[in-house]
Amino acid sequence: MRLLYLHGFRSSPQSAKAQIMAARVAKAQANGVEIEWHCPQLPPSPSEAFEMIWQWASLPLLGNPKAVQPPLAIMGSSLGGFYAAALTERLLRVGVYARCVLLNPAVHPARDLAAFIGRVKNWHASDDKWGGFEFTQQHVQELRAIETEDFSRPERYMAVIAKGDELLDWREMVSRYPAKSMLLLARGDHALTGFEKFADRALKFCRDK
Helix, strand or coil, rough: EEEEECCCCCCCCCCHHHHHHHHHHHHHHCCCCCEEECCCCCCCCCCHHHHHHHHHHHHHHCCCCCCCCEEEEEEEEEEHHHHHHHHHHHHHHHHCCCEEECCCCCHHHHHHHHHHHHHEECCCCCCCCCCCCCCCCCHHHHHHEEECCCCCCCCCEEEEEECCCCCCCCCHHHHHHCCCEEEEECCCCCCCCCCHHHHHHHHHHHCCC
16 A cells, blocks of 8 residues: 655644654554555745655556556645645545545645734754745635645545644634544544543554545
8 A cells, every 4th residue: 555644734743743743653564564655845835845745646656557456545634635635635536546634634725724824834844854944825815726625536535634733723624624524522632632542543544445
């Protein structure tokens, strides 16, 4: 299996959920499960970020359509969830059936992130390793261009949504992403504190056929 993890806005592969999933994948690999783990640092530009993940997800499949390819799964948190859903739908349109796990996924980031136009800094940067970046009106337009309206295969989606999310409205998330497998937490927060309780379930969904 190939597993792509996408972090959220101003986040990085150092986020708690990304690290938890990386540990779960490493444990599975140690037990003989074949998983190709990919958790890239996404660039600030949504169009560049989406093109990068599209290339990683699609090229091994589309480059040699007759070859037997390993299953593909995509997991995304917050803005990464928005990207993950859009990527899954784009792949479906070309006949690639990925599985997708959404963790408190952003619903309309072009609307919500317009408030962050200006200089922003990565949450996990203690220095300029990932650096701050300028979030612009152009980036907002790029998010709008990526947004998809169609979710054609709900059975290929799992969502973990916290009613206590302090940044996103859980009702919008549930309405926007019609995942057949829905884990709706009575409380929780945007960071999904305690995600380790659900990580194995998320990885199992990714590995299911």
